[in-house]
Ligand SMILES: Nc1nc2c(ncn2[C@@H]2O[C@H](COP(=O)(O)OP(=O)(O)OP(=O)(O)O)[C@@H](O)[C@H]2O)c(=O)[nH]1
């Protein structure tokens with residue numbers, strides 16, 4: 001599984017491991033990352049509010065300055081979060097602040113899209129009582145470092161599914177993986193990237209970077225004999241996001257007016273980079289949804305034996321999972 005940072009690779013593999021190798025799925029390991037997600041995104045939000053709004057109530061300002069002073073490594077998250085939680089909760093539970101959080105959802109691109117699932121329901125995260133749910137784990141962002149191999153058995157066949165880090169620095173580690181005997185490349189890209197800048201330099205468009213990386217992958221001689229599947233993630237949020245963040249503002253040559261046109265445009269930007277004679281299979285997927293993930297695997301015929309009875313044809317009509325013909 002290849003793709004830029006935050007494109008959905010690990011979320012996809014979490015479903016696989018949880019379903020097909022449950023002994024290797026450790027729910028507790030996500031707790032510090034969930035706390036870290038909350039603190040980091042709350043800091044981004046507070047910085048944004050302090051920069052863009054005037055005449056903030058004094059008590060808000062005090063709490064926000066305090067939140068911005070937090071310095072919490074993942075290794076300290078379980079110990080430190082209870083101290084920070086009071087201030088975060090105080091702000092998130094304030095009705096007016098709550099409205100600001102909701103309004104910020106689509107205009108603070110540096111924040112993770114899924115963080116609102118945490119911030120708008122902050123009482124649930126009281127560290128005295130909180131236990132991560134599967135949904136929280138899927139929403140949680142945990143950057144991958146290195147090359148992580150998972151062995152799963154699906155329909156009596158064993159597969160080795162390799163997850164990698166997608167950040168620029170991590171991609172240096174892909175070389176060894178590509179030199180190995182791999183049958184299939186899954187390239188992940190988020191359709192929500194269009195208005196975002198890279199985490200790595202806060203300058204380059206994430207969409208542009210991902211298209212360029214796809215170009216490198218699809219045209220790489222080492223992948224010449226491998227089949228390639230393009231998995232476009234984030235379709236669950238795309239229709240709402242487009243209402244708040246105009247696509248044509250970021251992609252000047254786009255002149256459509258529908259979600260379908262945006263999907264088609266994004267897809268074409270990837271596919272036009274393919275200079276090989278290879279056909280690329282494409283899926284639009286909500287990676288948070290286990291059924292959609294399983295469906296993708298079942299549809300990639302050579303990867304998974306589709307003769308099992310898990311194939312649900314109805315999924316093909318689901319807007320969160322569709323292959324390119326249904327666009
Ligand atoms: N709404 C939504 N969120 C998604 C989807 N796929 C992934 N995410 C979220 O995007 C964030 C990043 O996903 P990851 O799976 O960790 O991304 P990654 O490609 O493994 O990133 P690196 O490990 O940094 O290379 C997480 O918070 C996920 O919950 C999707 O289809 N829809």
Ligand SMILES: [Mg+2]
Nearest residue numbers: 009010143144
């Ligand atoms: Mg990852």
